[in-house]
Amino acid sequence: MTNFINKINDLNLSRRSFIKASAAAAAALPLTGCGNALMKTNAETMTSESEEKWITAACWHNCGSRCLNKALVVDGVVVRQKTDDTHPDSPDYPQLRACLRGRSQRQQVFGADRLKYPMKRKHWEPGGGDKSLRGKDEWVRISWEEALDAIAGEMKRIKEENGNRAFFADGGPVSKVLSLYGGYVGNWGTTSRGTWHGTNGPIGFTPSAVEGINDRLDMRNCETVIMFSMNPAWSAGGNPSYNFLQVKKAGAEFIAVDPYYNDTYALLEADWIPSRPSSDTALLLGVAHTLIVEDNPATNPLIDWEFLKNNTIGFDADSMPEGADPKENFKDYVLGTYDGVPKTAEWAAEICGAEPDRIRYLARAMNKNKKVAIIFGWASARTQNADSLPHIVMTIGAMTGHIGKSGHMCGVSCHTGSSNGGPSLVSAGKDGLPSVKNPVDDSINHTEMWPAILKGKYNFTGNMQWLKGEMRDIDIRMIYHDTSARLQTADGMTKGIEAHRKVDLVVSHAQFLTTNAKYSDFVLPLTTEWEKIGGFLTGNREILIMYSQITEPLYECHDDQWIAMELAKRLGVDPAKAFPIDGRQQLFNQIMGATVVAEDGKTMEPLVTITQADIDEWKVKGKPQTGRITLKEFKEKGIYQVERKPGDNYGFIALKEFRDDPAANPRKTDSGKLEIYCQALADRINNMGYSKIRPIPTHTPPVEGYEATFKDWKGKEKGDYPYQVINPHYLRRSHSVFDNVQWLRETWPNPVFINVNDAKEKGIKDGDTVLLTSQHGKVLRTALVTERYMPGVVGLPHGSWVDMDEKTGIDTGGADNILCGPVSTGQGASGWNSCVVDIEKYSDAPLTPDVQKPQRIIF
Numbered sequence: 001m002t003n004f005i006n007k008i009n010d011l012n013l014s015r016r017s018f019i020k021a022s023a024a025a026a027a028a029l030p031l032t033g034c035g036n037a038l039m040k041t042n043a044e045t046m047t048s049e050s051e052e053k054w055i056t057a058a059c060w061h062n063c064g065s066r067c068l069n070k071a072l073v074v075d076g077v078v079v080r081q082k083t084d085d086t087h088p089d090s091p092d093y094p095q096l097r098a099c100l101r102g103r104s105q106r107q108q109v110f111g112a113d114r115l116k117y118p119m120k121r122k123h124w125e126p127g128g129g130d131k132s133l134r135g136k137d138e139w140v141r142i143s144w145e146e147a148l149d150a151i152a153g154e155m156k157r158i159k160e161e162n163g164n165r166a167f168f169a170d171g172g173p174v175s176k177v178l179s180l181y182g183g184y185v186g187n188w189g190t191t192s193r194g195t196w197h198g199t200n201g202p203i204g205f206t207p208s209a210v211e212g213i214n215d216r217l218d219m220r221n222c223e224t225v226i227m228f229s230m231n232p233a234w235s236a237g238g239n240p241s242y243n244f245l246q247v248k249k250a251g252a253e254f255i256a257v258d259p260y261y262n263d264t265y266a267l268l269e270a271d272w273i274p275s276r277p278s279s280d281t282a283l284l285l286g287v288a289h290t291l292i293v294e295d296n297p298a299t300n301p302l303i304d305w306e307f308l309k310n311n312t313i314g315f316d317a318d319s320m321p322e323g324a325d326p327k328e329n330f331k332d333y334v335l336g337t338y339d340g341v342p343k344t345a346e347w348a349a350e351i352c353g354a355e356p357d358r359i360r361y362l363a364r365a366m367n368k369n370k371k372v373a374i375i376f377g378w379a380s381a382r383t384q385n386a387d388s389l390p391h392i393v394m395t396i397g398a399m400t401g402h403i404g405k406s407g408h409m410c411g412v413s414c415h416t417g418s419s420n421g422g423p424s425l426v427s428a429g430k431d432g433l434p435s436v437k438n439p440v441d442d443s444i445n446h447t448e449m450w451p452a453i454l455k456g457k458y459n460f461t462g463n464m465q466w467l468k469g470e471m472r473d474i475d476i477r478m479i480y481h482d483t484s485a486r487l488q489t490a491d492g493m494t495k496g497i498e499a500h501r502k503v504d505l506v507v508s509h510a511q512f513l514t515t516n517a518k519y520s521d522f523v524l525p526l527t528t529e530w531e532k533i534g535g536f537l538t539g540n541r542e543i544l545i546m547y548s549q550i551t552e553p554l555y556e557c558h559d560d561q562w563i564a565m566e567l568a569k570r571l572g573v574d575p576a577k578a579f580p581i582d583g584r585q586q587l588f589n590q591i592m593g594a595t596v597v598a599e600d601g602k603t604m605e606p607l608v609t610i611t612q613a614d615i616d617e618w619k620v621k622g623k624p625q626t627g628r629i630t631l632k633e634f635k636e637k638g639i640y641q642v643e644r645k646p647g648d649n650y651g652f653i654a655l656k657e658f659r660d661d662p663a664a665n666p667r668k669t670d671s672g673k674l675e676i677y678c679q680a681l682a683d684r685i686n687n688m689g690y691s692k693i694r695p696i697p698t699h700t701p702p703v704e705g706y707e708a709t710f711k712d713w714k715g716k717e718k719g720d721y722p723y724q725v726i727n728p729h730y731l732r733r734s735h736s737v738f739d740n741v742q743w744l745r746e747t748w749p750n751p752v753f754i755n756v757n758d759a760k761e762k763g764i765k766d767g768d769t770v771l772l773t774s775q776h777g778k779v780l781r782t783a784l785v786t787e788r789y790m791p792g793v794v795g796l797p798h799g800s801w802v803d804m805d806e807k808t809g810i811d812t813g814g815a816d817n818i819l820c821g822p823v824s825t826g827q828g829a830s831g832w833n834s835c836v837v838d839i840e841k842y843s844d845a846p847l848t849p850d851v852q853k854p855q856r857i858i859f
Contacts, residue, residue: 051075054082056638058529058537058547059102061734064415065238066539067098068639069105071530071550078106078550086637091246092217093643096543099237101734104743108528109550113512113740113855115525116555118147124521126154128504135497135519136806139858144556144566147522152570154505155181158477164440168453168476172483173564174509176436176578181571183439185476188463189446189490190829194381196412198466198827199390202681204667204674205411206654210541212411213375213421215652216243217644220250221407223371226362227254227270228280230377231262235729236418238539243419244268255365257283257354259726259793260753273362274790277724278383278705278834279352283359284392285699286348288334290363291399304368304401311662312398314677314696321671321679330395330676330696343699351699351706353790366400371407374400377414379726384702384823384831387685392697395676404659411654416539422652425642426544426607428536429593431586436578442474445828450495452476454502459824461688466827469689481508481516482560488515488736491830492822493802493815494777509560512740513856515802515815525557532559533583534635536590542642542650544594544607546634559583588620596628597642601649608634684827691825702834703823709792709836721774721836723758723794727816730797739801745851750814752781753795754839759785762839769842771810772796774835777818778810780847794839798832803853812847 057071068084081103084095122138123130130137142150158166159182167184169175178184190197199205206212219225225247232240241264248254254270257280261272275283295302308315317326327338336342345356345363352359366372374397381389397403397410413419443463444452452458453476460470479500481487487496493515500506500519509526510517517523529535530550537545553559561583565575581589594607606627614631615622629640644650657665666672670680682695693700701707704721711719732748733739752770754762764770764783772779772794781796789795796816803813811818820835 055550056545056547056635057081057105057550058535059098059105060529060535060537061101061737063099063101063729063734064236064418064539065240066096066537066543066545067102067238068096068545069098069102069547070638071106073550076551078110081106084639086639087641091242092645093641094239094242096238096539096545096639096641100731100747101237101738101744104738104741105530107741107743108738109530110554111512111740111855113857114554115510115512115517115523115557116859117141117525118144118556119523119858120147120150121521126157126504128521131501131503134501134506134521135804139523141859144558147524148563148566148570151505151507151522152567155478155571158504162475162477165442166475166477167480168444168449168478168503169480170482170484170486173560173578174480174482174567175438177564177568177571177573177575178480179436179438180568180573180577184480185440185474186438186443186463187446187449187486188443188828190382190827191446192382192415193378194383195386195827195829196378196381196390197829198684199387199681202669202675202684203391203394203678204669205390205394208412208417210417211421211423211652211654212417213373213409213413213654214406215422215541215650216246216420217646218406218651218653219243219247219373219409219419220252221371222247222252222373222409223407224365225252225254225373225375226257226365227265227413228257228374228376229380230256230258230375230413230418231260231264231728232418233264233267234262234731235377236415240418240420241267255362257362259724259790260728260795261788262728273354273358276351276353276706276790277726277793278380278386278702278831280380281386281389281392281697282343282348282351282699283354284396285334285343285697286345286352286356286359287363287366287396288330288392288399289343289348290345290360291366291396292331292334294360294363301369302364302367303399307401307403307659308398311403311659312674312676313671314675315395315399320677324677324679324695328677328694328696333696333698353706353792366396366402368401372400372402373408374402374410375413376411378412379728379833382830382832383834384704384825384829385691385700385834386702386829386831387681387693387826388697388700391676391678391681394674395697398674398676404653404655404657406653409654417541420540420542421654422541422650424538424541425597425650426542426640427538427595428544428590429595430589432581432589433579433586434577442472444474445824446490446830447492447822447824447828449490449822450492450499451822453479453499454495459689461828466684466688468687477503478505479503479507481506481510481520482563483509485514485516485736487519488801488815489799489817491817491820491832492776493817493820495822497804509563511557513858514736518856524563525555526563527553527557527559531557534587536594542644544640546591546638546640548635548638584618585620588618588622591631591634592622592625594627596640597650599649601651607640688827690828693826702831703825704821704831704836705834706792721838723792723837723839725772725774725794725796725816725819725835725837726833727798728795730799732797733799736799736801739799740855742851742855749782750797750800750850751784752814752839753784753786753789755789755791755793756785756787757791758794758839759783762841764839764841769847771840771842772819772837773840774819774821774837776821778808779814779816779818780810780812780842781814782847782849794837800850813850
């Protein structure tokens with residue numbers, strides 16, 4: 001068998017011979033660590049024998065960035081990968097270079113642990129069988145017909161006995177079928193954006209990471225860049241860190257406010273202000289106090305009073321909206337005029353852990369006469385009771401006037417907008433599929449969905465409609481996963497596992513035995529993007545990537561739409577109502593509808609030239625058109641990038657029109673201005689029924705924040721869970737994807753990061769096995785002792801696949817959401833970075849390194 005693999009890797013077999021040999025060897029082929037796998041014949045778009053070709057390959061995972069990924073295909077086998085070399089690299093017109101995750105993509109697509117065939121849990125039967133065995137039962141290989149017939153049969157039974165409100169699904173292609181079948185219970189959450197999701201609209205702040213800050217070329221005009229809770233070097237591979245380097249080279253200084261001095265801050269030589277998790281609102285209130293008491297228009301002008309007067313309401317008693325209590329203004333709250341508690345730097349320091357003088361230094365660095373960027377990642381808003389955080393960020397930006405001017409900005413710099421704000425300059429068109437309305441209006445918030453399944457009750461507030469809370473009974477009998485890693489990545493995984501062991505049926509589409517799949521009854525093997533006809537990706541405003549098929553579907557894998565359509569037939573639903581056109585036409589529609597910005601920087605025009613010969617060759621419907629790039633060139637090159645240079649027409653300054661003329665360009669708020677006092681926000685949050693806020697930004701202690709680490713806050717007596725744990729994005733994964741790739745497991749071992757002083761106090765050394773315990777679960781990890789985390793804070797990287805020891809109830813995989821609980825506050829924000837734990841050296845057997853664990857290989 002080793003010789004067989006060597007021959008493949010050495011390309012000593014023709015593709016046809018490889019197919020024949022692999023078919024005979026499939027049953028015995030382990031393929032551990034091999035970069036190739038079995039594939040089917042008749043690949044219409046594959047290379048012919050002895051031909052080699054670079055093909056643009058998808059790197060489709062949700063890191064926020066998107067990079068160019070090319071695969072060298074020889075005799076149908078991927079032998080190498082490379083990244084962007086389509087043009088010379090420069091700071092203004094940079095290449096889109098892949099990170100180590102993208103470069104290891106073939107280890108994922110052709111991994112030994114790919115799911116190959118439909119599988120059923122051995123002890124499942126209609127009604128659920130022995131439900132307690134989910135996650136530990138044996139698997140039985142079955143045919144597609146057996147799988148789909150059994151799933152459809154059980155769905156029919158559930159509907160007949162319990163109705164459509166017994167179905168719980170994620171919102172992918174199968175959910176369209178479920179909508180046609182009578183509906184299903186959906187789910188919603190603030191996900192990565194945290195409270196930036198629901199706070200921005202009512203207060204009139206920028207709505208997203210894409211339009212929250214100025215573009216990357218304008219950022220070079222900044223004198224100071226203040227970064228909160230950001231690490232694009234790890235979380236957004238590709239160009240964001242490179243863009244920030246250009247800002248540094250242009251002369252800007254960097255300040256980092258974070259519990260963790262991460263690789264981005266180190267790269268930029270940032271001045272670090274350690275601040276505890278879920279405490280940024282308190283810290284910024286201390287900043288606001290310093291700005292107010294130290295501002296002197298004549299000698300020390302810190303505050304932009306003109307901007308506050310023209311563009312905001314609610315800062316002081318004179319600017320309050322009609323009908324509001326003048327005493328409820330922000331300035332008097334900060335000064336403690338009525339509550340007797342001035343929000344001084346000392347007051348803030350007790351909560352956030354930053355030294356008072358450092359808080360005052362931060363406020364002075366925001367001087368209105370300096371060109372300052374105040375930019376945030378989403379992490380600090382992924383906390384409980386953080387609904388006022390985006391509100392205070394906007395307020396600080398307004399106070400200092402760092403909004404709407406060149407070199408001045410305040411907002412989110414994260415995900416696809418990391419380091420580069422502004423609307424897309426090039427975009428794909430729509431696929432042409434119709435939307436299908438779900439007749440069931442039930443939708444459960446992520447912080448509630450597992451308890452709701454277990455207890456049969458939840459708080460209905462509408463799917464992102466922020467309605468007044470309404471308690472509803474619910475009886476979920478089926479969980480269907482087709483497009484998410486919901487069990488792995490949602491709050492309270494321990495409760496999630498219980499919920500999965502309660503219902504009658506759990507189905508997952510999966511490429512590997514992921515957490516969703518592991519706790520299912522039926523697992524349906526899914527194709528990767530490398531096995532599909534092609535598609536589009538974008539990761540910053542200047543690029544559009546068109547990827548192509550690399551290999552035919554492996555083994556017996558199918559895509560989500562095929563599964564949905566086959567299931568529809570068995571349920572008596574017409575699949576054409578959801579999927580009236582095939583995948584080739586869907587892709588061609590996206591190509592035809594792709595647009596690029598014109599030279600004027602405002603209007604959009606067709607991107608791709610399409611001829612009648614193209615339409616005939618693709619065997620699709622369409623009309624010829626003239627664009628910037630031919631279809632053949634776009635497909636071969638795999639990317640279209642708008643070339644940038646200083647002074648071009650493609651620049652973007654967030655909120656410039658509003659700053660220059662607020663009357664002509666009002667915000668979508670009740671007043672048309674930025675609302676420092678915002679009754680609409682308070683009404684939105686308070687009506688939902690999870691927790692209360694005031695119309696002005698205030699510090700509300702998180703349920704599991706720093707204050708909760710104390711048994712007695714005033715007496716400063718520590719409690720049972722004296723440490724805060726955060727979940728940084730990690731280079732081994734994109735969220736939970738890639739966690740099974742052996743190359744990455746070897747390179748990035750997924751430790752728990754512990755401060756030097758905390759480790760010494762606990763008797764923990766580098767390499768020791770550490771037990772982390774919260775009130776929601778227990779996790780084992782290996783210690784990495786460091787000075788880069790502030791005392792009292794530990795770092796457990798986000799996304800590791802759970803590996804539960806059923807005897808002890810301890811997760812040996814390091815899954816962060818085992819420690820997090822299903823805690824609902826404010827707008828229903830997932831509070832991953834507000835979790836408290838205890839840590840101790842583990843006395844039993846040391847933890848086996850992840851790379852040495854057996855891969856999850858089935859059949």
